[in-house]
Amino acid sequence: xxxxxxxxxxxxxxxxxxxxxxxxxxxxxxxxxxxxxxxxxxxxxxxxxxxxxxxxxxxxxxxxxxxxxxxxxxxxxxxxxxxxxxxxxxxxxxxxxxxxxxxxxxxxxxxxxxxxxxxxxxxxxxxxxxxxxxxxxxxxxxxxxxxxxxxxxxxxxxxxxxxxxxxxxxxxxxxxxxxxxxxxxxxxxxxxxxxxxxxxxxxxxxxxxxxxxxxxxxxxxxxxx
Amino acid sequence: xxxxxxxxxxxxxxxxxxxxxxxxxxxxxxxxxxxxxxxxxxxxxxxxxxxxxxxxxxxxxxxxxxxxxxxxxxxxxxxxxxxxxxxxxxxxxxxxxxxxxxxxxxxxxxxxxxxxxxxxxxxxxxxxxxxxxxxxxxxxxxxxxxxxxxxxxxxxxxxxxxxxxxxxxxxxxxxxxxxxxxxxxxxxxxxxxxxxxxxxxxxxxxxxxxxxxxxxxxxxxxxxxxxxxxxxxxxxxxxxxxxxxxxxxxxxxxxxxxxxxxxxxxxxxxxxxxxxxxxxxxxxxxxxxxxxxxxxxxxxxxxxxxxxxxxxxxxxxxxxxxxxxxxxxxxxxxxxxxxxxxxxxxxxxxxxxxxxxxxxxxxxxxxxxxxxxxxxxxxxxxxxxxxxxxxxxxxxxxxxxxxxxxxxxxxxxxxxxxxxxxxxxxxxxxxxxxxxxxxxxx
Numbered sequence: 010x011x012x013x014x015x016x017x018x019x020x021x022x023x024x025x026x027x028x029x030x031x032x033x034x035x036x037x038x039x040x041x042x043x044x045x046x047x048x049x050x051x052x053x054x055x056x057x058x059x060x061x062x063x064x065x066x067x068x069x070x071x072x073x074x075x076x077x078x079x080x081x082x083x084x085x086x087x088x089x090x091x092x093x094x095x096x097x098x099x100x101x102x103x104x105x106x107x108x109x110x111x112x113x114x115x116x117x118x119x120x121x122x123x124x125x126x127x128x129x130x131x132x133x134x135x136x137x138x139x140x141x142x143x144x145x146x147x148x149x150x151x152x153x154x155x156x157x158x159x160x161x162x163x164x165x166x167x168x169x170x171x172x173x174x175x176x177x178x179x180x181x182x183x184x185x186x187x188x189x190x191x192x193x194x195x196x197x198x199x200x201x202x203x204x205x206x207x208x209x210x211x212x213x214x215x216x217x218x219x220x221x222x223x224x225x226x227x228x229x230x231x232x233x234x
Numbered sequence: 235x236x237x238x239x240x241x242x243x244x245x246x247x248x249x250x251x252x253x254x255x256x257x258x259x260x261x262x263x264x265x266x267x268x269x270x271x272x273x274x275x276x277x278x279x280x281x282x283x284x285x286x287x288x289x290x291x292x293x294x295x296x297x298x299x300x301x302x303x304x305x306x307x308x309x310x311x312x313x314x315x316x317x318x319x320x321x322x323x324x325x326x327x328x329x330x331x332x333x334x335x336x337x338x339x340x341x342x343x344x345x346x347x348x349x350x351x352x353x354x355x356x357x358x359x360x361x362x363x364x365x366x367x368x369x370x371x372x373x374x375x376x377x378x379x380x381x382x383x384x385x386x387x388x389x390x391x392x393x394x395x396x397x398x399x400x401x402x403x404x405x406x407x408x409x410x411x412x413x414x415x416x417x418x419x420x421x422x423x424x425x426x427x428x429x430x431x432x433x434x435x436x437x438x439x440x441x442x443x444x445x446x447x448x449x450x451x452x453x454x455x456x457x458x459x460x461x462x463x464x465x466x467x468x469x470x471x472x473x474x475x476x477x478x479x480x481x482x483x484x485x486x487x488x489x490x491x492x493x494x495x496x497x498x499x500x501x502x503x504x505x506x507x508x509x510x511x512x513x514x515x516x517x518x519x520x521x522x523x524x525x526x527x528x529x530x531x532x533x534x535x536x537x538x539x540x541x542x543x544x545x546x547x548x549x550x551x552x553x554x555x556x557x558x559x560x561x562x563x564x565x566x567x568x569x570x571x572x573x574x575x576x577x578x579x580x581x582x583x584x585x586x587x588x589x590x591x592x593x594x595x596x597x598x599x600x601x602x603x604x605x606x607x608x609x610x611x612x613x614x615x616x617x618x619x620x621x622x623x624x625x626x627x628x629x630x631x632x633x634x635x636x637x638x639x640x641x642x643x644x645x646x647x648x649x650x651x652x653x654x655x656x657x658x659x660x661x662x663x664x665x666x667x668x669x670x671x672x673x674x675x676x
Contacts, residue, residue, distance in 0.1 A: 027627065050628050053606055086607050087349055116481040118612070119621050119638035136623065138610050138638070142478075145499050149610065170481030173646050174638075181313075196309040196675055206314050206634075227318045233600040233630045 027127045054084030054091065063146055064090045070112055074105045091149040096161050099152050100188075103164045106139055106148070114139035114148060117164065120174035122182035124208045132156040133184050137164070137171075154184065163189035181206035271299075274657070278307045282387045282661040285671030289648070289664075291657065298660060301652045303645050308675040316635045320601030321347055322562060324632055326419040328622075331637060332673030333416055335376040337368045338615040339673070340421040342622040343635070345502055346611035347423040350604050350626050353555055359544075360551040361425035362503045367438075367541035368408070368420065369503075369613075370534040374445065375404045376616035376668075377527040381452060384524065384665035388465045393455055400448055407441050410434060424561050425554035430545060438542055445535060452528055466521035470651040470663035473518050480647040484618025484640055485530070486667065488514045489522035496614035508537050520666035527668075530616075560602050563594045601630040617641055617668050637676060641669030 029048045058065050064085060071092060072078045082093040094102045106114045116139070123134045131153035139148050154161050163186035165172050175186040176195040183204035186192055194201060203210055214226030224230075248267070250260045264272060272293045278286040286307035292300035312331055316324040328343045329336040348354050382397025405415040411430055412420035420427050430438075456462045472482065474490040487494055495512040497505040513529040515522035554561040563583075565576045583591040604626040612621040618640030625634040644667045651663040 029628075050606055052608065087352070087609055089609060091608070115478050116483075118481060118619060118643075119610075119623065119636070121623055121634075121636040121638075123608075123625055123634045136608075138621065138623070140619075142494060147610065149608075168481070169479050170643055170646060173642060177642075194306070196306040198306070205311065212311075212314060212318055227315075230318075 052084060052086075054086035056083055056085075058085075060085040060090060063144065067112065067146070067148055068092070070109065071102075071106065074109055074112075075102055078102070089147070089149060091151055093151050093153070096152045096154055099150070100162045100164060100167065102150065103137070103139075103167045106150070107167055112141070113143045114141045116140045116142065117168035117171050117174075118147075120164075120171050120178055122178040122184055122206065124182060124206065126156075126208050128153075130155050133159055133182055135161050135178060135184060159184045160187050161185070162187050163192075165189055180204065183207065276660075278304075283664060284383065284669055287645070287664070287669065287671055287674075289660065291660065293657060296657050298652050298655055298657055301649050301660065303648045305642075305645065305671070305674050308671045310676065312676045313635050313637065316632050318631065320630050321423055321604055321632060322601055324635060325422055326417070328635070328637065329417050329419050330672065331676050332615070332617070332620075332639060332641070332670045334379050334670045335372050335616050335673075336416055336418055337365075337372040337421060338613055338620055339637070340418065341365055341369055341503070342611055342613045342615075342620050342637075343624070344421050344423050345613065346609050346622040346624045347604065349609045349611055350607050350624060351423070351560065352605070353424065353557065353560065356555050356557070358425060358552045358555065359504075360429070360548040361553045361555075363541050363544045363548065364411075364426045364430065364553060365421055365503050366505065366508065367538060367545070368411070368426075370537045370541070371404050371407065371441075373534045373616045374531045375401045377531050378404075380616070380665070380668040381456075381524060381527055384520075384662070384668070385456065385462075387661045387665050388462070390456070390459075390462060393452065396448070396451055396455075400445060403441055403444055407434075407437055410437055422554070422562050424557070425552070427562065428565060429553045435542060435545060438538070442535060442538060442542070445531075449528075449531055449535075456524065456528075463521060465659075465662060466524060466666075467517070467519055469520045469655070469659045470666045471518050472647060472651055476647070476650055480650065481643055482618065482647060484614070484616070484644075485523045485526045486618070486644065486647075488512065488526050489516075490518045491516040496612055496619060500612065502611070502613060508540050510534075510536050520662050523666045523668075527616075558593070559597075563590075563597055603628060603630055612638075615640060617670070617673075618644065637673075639673040639676065641667065641671075641674045642676075645669050645674060 027050055029050060058068065060068065067090065068083060075098070077095060077098055078092065081095070084091040103117070106112045117137055118140045119138045121136050123136060124132060125134060126132055133154050133156060135152045137150040139150065141147070152161055161184055163175055165175065166188070172190070173195060175189055176192060178184055179186060179192050180194045180197050181204055193199065197205065212226070212228035214228065216226055217224040274291045274293055275288070276291060277283040277288040283289060288304035288307065290302045290304060291298050312327050316327050319327065325340050325343060328339045331339045345354070348357065378397040378401045382394040385393030408418060409415050411434055412418040412427065472486060472490070474492055477487045477490055483494065491514050493512045493514055498512055510533045513526045513533060515526050563579070565579050583594050606626055606628040608623065608625045610621060610623050612619050619638070620640055621638030623636040624632050627633040648663065648667070652660050
């Protein structure tokens, strides 16, 4: 099924969270004079080596086994290595990461999603955390897909433990894992509509009235972000 | 691919509703039919499923041919909620996930936030000692619940009553130090909420003495008890290959004899400076996991004693990071009526310093900003690897927080452990995983 997915060109870029205006709280009058400042918030990290050992070795070996990773996005931040993998190659990539003796990431500890609505064409990210018990190290793989075509090949064939994690990611973010043995909702009720952890899905809640004053629901309150 | 999930379902031709007291009728009716397959729906409200776990079993007589766990009944949207709260408030949410081991949830989240802030090395030594102390006591409490409820489920009711007796004393100590027995929100980004109270060390010493006196009872009750051994030995076997395949960590992995403990292999909070052993067993079964849990209580006690020594040496040192832009301003104090604000602090901000008041107000309502980034942090919880992924967009709230609960991952292996076995062993298998549904469903 992975052949049907459109190859992603150009190479993925670091996720841009959002464009922030002003310096202070949003949704309130800004009297600071900084209201017109515009900032683009993107994921930080060193994109080219050397990252130091063992990360250089991991990256070099991965690129050697999977030539398509060459020139792709890599982020090294706070001692953690993130390798962005084109989604149509993720199954191939995880197989190499598990089976190669120099990589040997036996366990995929977690699969989770992140929603970056501002990153057009790559709104949804799937984050895989791999753990190598043999070498005692971790690596993070990241795959992106557009909201309109939220399909990512399943890695359950390589990492059976990713089964429920992928179901949770489908449940919460609406990312369809093609080839998953039974992609059903896991935390929300079976007949639930929508995917709650997407950024455009409201938190819900009601206004609270207390001693005559009204406190808005948590997602309606002023933010200082 | 998306709509035909239920096509394979076959309509049941007879449905029994067991409400209690009508078991013989059901058994007689089923025997009369001579039907080979019966589907049993166990839970979500079942005393032996450790909370609201639902197990769907397909049975041939008393043999389980298929079993599928169903989860999600305790999903409370903790991860989503945390996106609308400040970084510090997030602790009060995530502590409620695995409510039997709340301090591990807090610790892993705070360690992740500290990694994002880049202040991991700035955490005061005394704060790390208190964290380790709390986590190890919590590990004992969690293992006591695992052993106690596990024992109760196979009829060893006394194991449960004595386990809760010991746990109660640990919770008393938690109450003395944090103000609450569970859901503490005690470990905060940058350190811990407050220091050990006056008399805390004495209480801790008597707690350790109590545990040392009473922990041997579990070994006496269970270790060589023939009924206990018959119910546990050779049950819920999972060998190393299966553990690797299912990503299993914690006591289940260690029951295969593999020495894997994040406290040793990827230390955090200064665990590399404590002396303790990783407990392993080689039987790969529920009995081995029980023995590991029991022995780990002793290892945790060892660490707790080392913590007491260190706490005495570091008396008076700070328990919160020095950076006032991050540190929670109020120093809490323990009054006669429970925990509250420190009188000194309130007098300072209300009566002496306008700037201190502004600072207090700003950091409590707005919170602090965390640099943009994404990190993963893992700790060795009593159940296995507890992981936390946090993403920050540079704001005062988590952009995304995701928790990898060991129970969530481990429940996937229930079919591996139970299929082909007897129905009575299903409860033993589930108990040996020790899932806590608050953590599984988050």
